[in-house]
Amino acid sequence: MKQLTILSGKGGTGKTTITAAFAVLAKNAVVADCDVDAPDLHMLLHPEVVETQEFEGSKLAVIDEEKCTECGLCREKCRFDAVTEDFKIDYIGCEGCGVCTIICPLEAVTLTERISGYAYVSKTEYGFMAHALLSPGEANSGKLVALVRQNARILAEREHSDLIIIDGPPGIGCPVIASVTGVNAGLVVTEPTMSGIHDLERALQLLRHFDVAPFVCVNMYDVNEDNTDKIVSFCGEHGIKVVGKISFNPVVTEAMVAGKTIIEHSPENMVSREVESTWKRVLSALNKE
């Protein structure tokens, strides 16, 4: 079984649009939406939830007011400034480490579980999908990503699927690392802007750091063809495969408004054909990995 992660560094370059199109084009793939704090893939693939799991991310400290003498030790030792001046726990700041529970001489502080989100196993028209929703403002998105990927693996084995397509979050931090570790290849979707190029370079460094084969796709390439040429030659110099160039077209937004993938919405459009040839090149490169 192979795993492919779609990432970008910079947000809004078209990861989800491309992942959704790939989900339609792939035969028998499991799709995993690992952008757990702002997931959007479900708006194009319309999954029907089969199973819901509660996700316990970090714990939360609670101070027993009856026992607390406001000695201030917990405030002093908390490195996340999560104990307020009136000795309440700031639930946004608290990372659930438990230092306050061991430092309190009166055993007035305990750690409690909190539900930080939900993981889902779902069915779409094109196969199974693992996804999740982190409660707004919660920490530990990396751990939830790991749960989504585990669900995707179980689904893939059960359904005898040979590919997992992972829609990654933007950035290069904790949830992105959790989305790329151990996958066969990472497809970086970039755009021909100064920011796109800068963020592409960091995303490629990340893939190298975790020893994941890199592919690059330039989305909206015709917005600045000079920059597209720069990206293509940069990739050439570094031996990185450019698997596709996709043009800018308002039809992509129209498809999104219609709640459809670009392949379903406008199969004959140039963009759909470019996405299809990108998919074919990704598949053949993936099979060589």
Place this chain on the structure above:
Amino acid sequence: MIVAVASGKGGTGKTTVAANMALAIKNVQLLDCDVEEPNVHLLLKPKMNETKPVYVLTPQVNEEICDHCGECARFCEYNALFVGPDKVLVFRELCHSCGGCIIICPKHAISEKKQQIGTVRIGTATGMEVIYGELKVGEAMSVPVIREVKKQIDKEKNVIVDSPPGTSCPVIETVKGSDFCVLVTEPTPFGLHDLKITVQVLNDMRIPFGVVINRAGIGDKKVYEYCEENSIPILLEIPYQRKIAELYSKGVPFSLEMPEWKEKFETLFDEIKEACL
């Protein structure tokens, strides 16, 4: 005054709004807290004059004193320590630097060492101070770098803080303590969906906010309807124009080439200032 610029969805134009607003007003400090992928400096091209390393503390076990009792591993909520029969393994990338293992160790065998995970860079551009953080590639924890960037805040200035995308811990850390938050969105289903999640976070944090709609004209009207239904002020609309997209692609803040926009961004800031009074 501290104004954060955020959005649930990535690529909606946070950095564009932050940079153009900063260029339209005086006495500015512009902070880029998107330390995973900082882009403000690409638009403003500041002259950098100072670099500060960002460290986190991670445990270091003295194997000569340690009797491998396992207390530290049992305590650690992040599974960052594994105690074998004769060796302790520290998984640095899982550690949150809470310091609990040092307190719990009955043998006092654990100390902490500094580990660099990123850098804060300070510079100047057209009269403003530009500060950005940069997480080292391969490091997972961006929050400590964001904290260090925010330590540079000078409250006497008009502080504009560019946030990372999303709604989880790096965003919370960035917008915490702001007087106002500008939410940049685009009028599409993805934009609306992610806007709603961000609104929930800001309501929880009791930070006042307003919306800037970028690429107005594409997509549909649902973002407008949502804002109206929930009495969320729409502070500014930036139309989708090829010229704006092209200038952005070249790394040029568009108000520099389209001067009529300078005034609009100045008005935007004035309105925010009024809303904060």
